[in-house]
Amino acid sequence: MPGMHLKTHQSHVEKIFMSVQSTIIDSELEDAQARLWRHYEEHNPAAIREDGILNVALSFDGSWAKRGHTSKIGFASVIEVMTRLVIDFHVMSLFCQICATTGEPLRIKNAKEYEAWLVKHKESGTFTKNYEGSSGEMEKAGALVIWGLSLKYKCRFNMMVGDGDANTFLALTNLSPYGAEHPVQKEECVNHESDPPSTFLNSTVAEHVRPIYERLTRPDLLERCLLGATQSANKSLHSLIWAKCPKHNFTGYKRVQIATTLAVGEFNAGSVLTRQLMSAIGCRINSVTVEMGCKRDRQRIARAEEAQRDVAKQRREKRKLAQAKRQQEGVAAEGSSVKPMLVDILTRRAVNLLRLTKVRKHLDHDVHVKRRTICVNK
Numbered sequence: 001m002p003g004m005h006l007k008t009h010q011s012h013v014e015k016i017f018m019s020v021q022s023t024i025i026d027s028e029l030e031d032a033q034a035r036l037w038r039h040y041e042e043h044n045p046a047a048i049r050e051d052g053i054l055n056v057a058l059s060f061d062g063s064w065a066k067r068g069h070t071s072k073i074g075f076a077s078v079i080e081v082m083t084r085l086v087i088d089f090h091v092m093s094l095f096c097q098i099c100a101t102t103g104e105p106l107r108i109k110n111a112k113e114y115e116a117w118l119v120k121h122k123e124s125g126t127f128t129k130n131y132e133g134s135s136g137e138m139e140k141a142g143a144l145v146i147w148g149l150s151l152k153y154k155c156r157f158n159m160m161v162g163d164g165d166a167n168t169f170l171a172l173t174n175l176s177p178y179g180a181e182h183p184v185q186k187e188e189c190v191n192h193e194s195d196p197p198s199t200f201l202n203s204t205v206a207e208h209v210r211p212i213y214e215r216l217t218r219p220d221l222l223e224r225c226l227l228g229a230t231q232s233a234n235k236s237l238h239s240l241i242w243a244k245c246p247k248h249n250f251t252g253y254k255r256v257q258i259a260t261t262l263a264v265g266e267f268n269a270g271s272v273l274t275r276q277l278m279s280a281i282g283c284r285i286n287s288v289t290v291e292m293g294c295k296r297d298r299q300r301i302a303r304a305e306e307a308q309r310d311v312a313k314q315r316r317e318k319r320k321l322a323q324a325k326r327q328q329e330g331v332a333a334e335g336s337s338v339k340p341m342l343v344d345i346l347t348r349r350a351v352n353l354l355r356l357t358k359v360r361k362h363l364d365h366d367v368h369v370k371r372r373t374i375c376v377n378k
C-alpha cells in the first residue's frame, strides 16, 4: 500500500490543529478549572478569599523540544498540588514554517507584497511564531503568560513550587500579577532540596560540604518545603507529551500543541478528550474505541492505586531508612573529628525528612481519593 502523500498528511495535521486551537484547549482547561473550584468548595472553602478569588499552590516547570538551549519550541505548565490537575499550559515557538518557506522568498522579492501577505497569514490562524527571545528564557516567558492569565478564571497562583532556578521566580516577583498585597511565594521542590548524596566523602571534602547540609536543615528552608510538593507531576506530564511527539523527529509548533493538548487531557481526565477530538475532526467513535480508552484508564488508575498502597509505601520508606542508616554507619566508620558533626547533621536531616514524609502522607491521601473519584467515563 502506498504511504500517505506529504500534502495529505499536512492537511490532516492542519485540521487537527485548528480543532485543537479553536475548541479543544478551551474546553479542556475550563473543565480542569471547574473541577479545581469544586474540590476547594467541598474540601477547603477557606482558600476562596473574600474577593471571590481562589488562592492555590502550583508546581511549575518547562520543557523544550530539543535538548540544550537551541530549541525553537518549548512549553510551560502548572499543576495544582492538591488535585494534581494541569490548570494551564503554554506552548511557545520561535519559528513559523510557512514564513520560512513562503514568506521569506516573497520578502526578498517584493517587500510591499510581503507586508500584505503577512497580515493575511496572521489573520488566518496559521502563523505559529508566538515568542521572541532566546530559548533559555522560554520557561520564564511561559510563567509570565500563565500567571498573567490566572485571574481570568478567578485564581491566584500565590505559591509556586519550583526547582532551584530563581530566574522565573524573580520575573514573577517583578511582574507582581496580584499586586503588593498578594505576593507570589516560592515553595522549594522537595526532590530538589533533599536528594541524598550517592557517595561518601573524605574529611577534607566533608568540611566544604558541611555548609550545604547546614543550609538543607535551615528552618526557613524547611518551612518552604512544608507542602511536601514536588515537580514530579510536571516531569510525568512532560514524558507523556514527548512520547506523543518524540524529540528525535522534527517537531513543529502544531505537532507540539496537539501532543500537549492530548497529553494534558489524558493526564486530567483519561481518554475522554481523545474521543472528543476524534469526533471534532469527523472520526466515528464506535464501541471498540470507547472500550479501548476505558481499558487504558482502568490500567492507569490501578497502577496509581498500587503505588499509593500502604505495602508499597512501607517498602519505599524502609528502603529510605535503610539508606540513611547505611550513610550514618559509613560516615561513623571513617572516624575523623569532622564525622560526628556530619552524623549529627545527617540525623537531623533524617528526622526532617520523616516529618516531611508525614505531611506528604496526608497529601497522598487526598490524591488517592481524587484518583478514585475520577470517573472513567466522566
Ligand SMILES: [Zn+2]
Residues within 6 Å of the ligand: 096, 097, 098, 099, 100, 103, 121, 126, 127, 128, 129
Ligand atoms: Zn508564518
